[in-house]
Amino acid sequence: DQQVKQNSPSLSVQEGRISILNCDYTNSMFDYFLWYKKYPAEGPTFLISISSIKDKNEDGRFTVFLNKSAKHLSLHIVPSQPGDSAVYFCAARSGSARQLTFGSGTQLTVLP
Amino acid sequence: KAGVTQTPRYLIKTRGQQVTLSCSPISGHRSVSWYQQTPGQGLQFLFEYFSETQRNKGNFPGRFSGRQFSNSRSEMNVSTLELGDSALYLCASSLGTGFPYEQYFGPGTRLTVT
Numbered sequence: 001d002q003q004v005k006q007n008s009p010s011l012s013v014q015e016g017r018i019s020i021l022n023c024d025y026t027n028s029m030f031d032y033f034l035w036y037k038k039y040p041a042e043g044p045t046f047l048i049s050i051s052s053i054k055d056k057n058e059d060g061r062f063t064v065f066l067n068k069s070a071k072h073l074s075l076h077i078v079p080s081q082p083g084d085s086a087v088y089f090c091a092a093r094s095g096s097a098r099q100l101t102f103g104s105g106t107q108l109t110v111l112p
Numbered sequence: 113k114a115g116v117t118q119t120p121r122y123l124i125k126t127r128g129q130q131v132t133l134s135c136s137p138i139s140g141h142r143s144v145s146w147y148q149q150t151p152g153q154g155l156q157f158l159f160e161y162f163s164e165t166q167r168n169k170g171n172f173p174g175r176f177s178g179r180q181f182s183n184s185r186s187e188m189n190v191s192t193l194e195l196g197d198s199a200l201y202l203c204a205s206s207l208g209t210g211f212p213y214e215q216y217f218g219p220g221t222r223l224t225v226t
Contacts (some may be wrong), residue, residue, distance in 0.1 A: 009152075032213055043116065043202055044155070072114030076201050089154060099145065099168050100215060104154035 137205030
């Protein structure tokens, strides 16, 4: 039973355009959400996070939106750059559980 | 600060053997978590150690075990290897088990079981 789902295994976007990566969750106890980026042969790198008390968090070109009623979060990258090409994982955590629960990842390809 | 280091980076083992993977966390980090990554499955949580104690365990068989030393370094052991254990094993460290929840990952150990 996947509690965190990334339904799009891949996404291609033109350089300079917006990339939108989506993530859905089923566990209503999740109260903190994170996005990680992973390049081949490297471990995931923390990108941005959001607490459930917020609906938006912004850091430079990266913005995460949280819709609690829909149990949905998204990562927006504007403008997209070729160096953003990587696998993006969303992750979630509840206050009672110690571990992060990860989605299966979305491969983003930014075309020059 | 040096990042999380994992050794070895690549490993080939035969079915039935056992393997030990090592992880050195970022200096000052006391929590170490282990994850298994397989294609299409994302990162599956194995276990977390904090101050030499296992604090949480994922849904993996008892063949998977780990430990943490007083210097926060951690090892993970898999006994009686199966073909399905072939995966990238990632170690992540964090300051503690509470907020902030960001974990910092090592490059992983690629285990191939033949």
